[in-house]
Amino acid sequence: MDDGIPLYSIGELARLTGLTVKTIRFWSDAGVVPPTDRTPAGYRLYGPQALARLGLVRTLRELGVGLTAIQRVLAREVTVADVAAVHAEALETQIRTLRLRRAVLRAVAGRGSTPEELELMHKLAHLTDGERRRLIEDFIDHAFDGLDVDPGFLATMRNAMPMLPEDPSPEQIDAWVELAELVQDDGFRAGMRRAADDQMRAWAEAGRPGVEETRRQADLIRERTGAARKAGIAPQSPQARPFVDDIVVASAQMTGRQDSPEFRAWLLEQLESGHDSRYEQYWRLLAVINGWRQPDMGPAVEWLIAALRAGGPAA
Structure with a gap:
């Protein structure tokens, strides 16, 4: 007791606060809880304000705040907020x-x-959004550079970027790693380039529909083959004919042509050259990463290819 103000030893502070003597001594040495006085033997003594300081320091330390920041708070250099x-x-x-x-x-x-x-x-999981984007853009540049590709198609590719959420699932991490490996595969890049080149030349010969027409064709293929598959109609069966005819007639109209054996052979060739399971995988992986609806063009195109093959060249 000094002038009526109670003074506490480190041991007494430890009993009052529940902290260890070692912790109080460490904080005292760091200057965040300085002693008020010392005994004739040199032992540290602390005033009542030390109890309040120790409570604040303990709370801030439990929240992970460093001693340097705590010192600044106690010195009124910064606020707790x-x-x-x-x-x-x-x-x-x-x-x-x-x-x-x-x-x-x-x-x-x-x-x-x-x-x-x-x-x-x-390594791949810890890439930033910008680094992931550059990886995909590098793939697009290498796969399609120099080709007369529809600008709308390229815009669609560039706008579809993998965006891992802040709390990704193991499935999303797995999908991103697989996608990153896929777009860096030379065989995949070369295959995508060949398919795009073949399709662009073929569409140019046929009048080259725009991206909107291509999307409408894809929607039609998805809708009509989906209805056939839901009804249990095999592509080789006679019941498949009306579904195939709807798709072929609409596709011919989009290119300014008529349904004919030649057009069906041409359409089959385009579907076969453009149907790459890895291309479908590219969009499936993007869908998993970004939480989009899973693409379903793969089964649709496979059904139509089988139906056109079974139907032969006759229109």
């Missing part, structure tokens, strides 16, 4: 990082990955 805002933002970044690590580890566990695959998945 300022420190809390900065620290909350830092924690958000840490949380996003931890969620991403968790998703990678779960994806690795599901895959049964090798150490090499683990390293690759970790």
